[in-house]
Amino acid sequence: MRRINLKKANVARSDTIRYINRQIVLNYVREKEPISRAEISHETALQRSTVSLIVEELKNQGLIYEIEGESTGGRPPTLLKLRAAGCIAIGVDIGTSKVTVATGDLVGRVLRREVFPIDQDREKTLRSISNCIQEFIKSEPGIEGVGISMPGLVDAETGTALFVPRFKWRDWPIADDLRSVTGVPVSVDNDANAAALAELWLGRPEIRDVRDFILVLVEEGLGTGIIFDGQVYHGMEGGAGEFGHMTIGKGAPVSCAAGSEECWEAFASERAALARYAMKSNNSQNQKITFRQLVDYAFDGDKAAKEALLETAHYLGLGISNLTKGLSPEAVIVAGEIARAWPLVADELHSAISRNSICRGLPSAATFASTLGGDTRLMGALSLVLAGKFAGVVPA
Numbered sequence: 001m002r003r004i005n006l007k008k009a010n011v012a013r014s015d016t017i018r019y020i021n022r023q024i025v026l027n028y029v030r031e032k033e034p035i036s037r038a039e040i041s042h043e044t045a046l047q048r049s050t051v052s053l054i055v056e057e058l059k060n061q062g063l064i065y066e067i068e069g070e071s072t073g074g075r076p077p078t079l080l081k082l083r084a085a086g087c088i089a090i091g092v093d094i095g096t097s098k099v100t101v102a103t104g105d106l107v108g109r110v111l112r113r114e115v116f117p118i119d120q121d122r123e124k125t126l127r128s129i130s131n132c133i134q135e136f137i138k139s140e141p142g143i144e145g146v147g148i149s150m151p152g153l154v155d156a157e158t159g160t161a162l163f164v165p166r167f168k169w170r171d172w173p174i175a176d177d178l179r180s181v182t183g184v185p186v187s188v189d190n191d192a193n194a195a196a197l198a199e200l201w202l203g204r205p206e207i208r209d210v211r212d213f214i215l216v217l218v219e220e221g222l223g224t225g226i227i228f229d230g231q232v233y234h235g236m237e238g239g240a241g242e243f244g245h246m247t248i249g250k251g252a253p254v255s256c257a258a259g260s261e262e263c264w265e266a267f268a269s270e271r272a273a274l275a276r277y278a279m280k281s282n283n284s285q286n287q288k289i290t291f292r293q294l295v296d297y298a299f300d301g302d303k304a305a306k307e308a309l310l311e312t313a314h315y316l317g318l319g320i321s322n323l324t325k326g327l328s329p330e331a332v333i334v335a336g337e338i339a340r341a342w343p344l345v346a347d348e349l350h351s352a353i354s355r356n357s358i359c360r361g362l363p364s365a366a367t368f369a370s371t372l373g374g375d376t377r378l379m380g381a382l383s384l385v386l387a388g389k390f391a392g393v394v395p396a
């Protein structure tokens with residue numbers, strides 16, 4: 001896959017120019033709809049006849065449609081809009097215990113979903129996923145690609161899951177495996193990277209124009225996705241963004257996935273918050289609760305639950321201030337169930353960030369809660385397909 005700059009149509013090589021021009025027009029309609037052919041031509045510097053040809057093609061493919069604009073005296077202009085309805089992508093969210101396979105439309109709305117448990121035997125998991133995808137493709141003829149979000153180290157370039165610690169999967173060419181069975185293009189990325197992409201394409205409106213931001217995905221573990229200059233920054237072999245394992249201090253309430261009690265993940269993940277709650281609530285029955293329940297308890301006024309969340313937010317803020325010092329992003333977005341607890345934790349989080357940003361001498365980045373809800377990873381998986389569609393990722 002090769003990235004191109006959408007604003008510079010004229011430098012594209014001739015073998016891919018048709019494809020790129022199509023992406024440019026589609027992207028302008030997506031960003032500026034309703035928009036006229038003349039405006040697209042003016043803004044992209046593509047010839048009016050080229051724009052018209054592409055628009056016809058996109059209309060025939062059912063991706064855009066025409067509406068009548070407001071008349072300013074003469075004939076009302078014909079404007080173009082994105083046809084959001086209709087299946088276009090399949091997202092596969094491989095979680096820590098279950099897989100979600102879902103179909104989505106151009107604006108990331110989930111239309112149909114199946115959920116099943118993960119089998120540690122990757123061949124069995126692969127078979128369940130490909131059966132589900134094939135069934136979806138049979139009933140939805142418009143599917144253009146499959147995106148997969150993985151809880152581990154991924155080489156997005158080759159579509160290989162390099163290491164998924166939870167299931168001890170190593171060097172799994174999952175994109176190739178699924179492509180050969182299903183016959184559709186497959187993209188794969190790490191869950192936090194995919195979530196960052198979802199935030200860029202489907203998330204908060206204030207993020208649309210931000211070129212550099214960090215997404216912090218707080219779940220059982222803690223991952224980060226870095227968007228640098230409007231694209232996911234992968235680093236060598238996809239290893240960038242492993243800030244969950246930066247050292248924060250000693251004596252965390254839990255260990256990180258790799259067994260250390262000094263990592264950010266061990267201080268600021270959902271597991272850390274639950275361990276704090278277990279200690280504070282003196283739960284004699286040692287009842288296991290989920291993080292979702294912990295947030296509910298805190299909203300209901302449970303003191304121990306609130307304290308557990310605030311302490312976790314403090315460490316979350318500490319880590320974010322460290323990232324901000326090193327990378328100076330325009331914004332930081334916190335995703336996962338913790339985003340739902342924002343009214344309870346935001347003050348503590350922001351004060352931890354600003355207290356620890358003093359030496360930097362610059363104001364800290366704006367920190368927001370994600371608006372993607374509980375489906376962040378699935379939205380991420382769908383975004384891998386949508387970004388390819390809109391961002392001018394030229395298929396290799």
Ligand SMILES: [Zn+2]
Nearest residue numbers: 245256260263
């Ligand atoms: Zn660690």
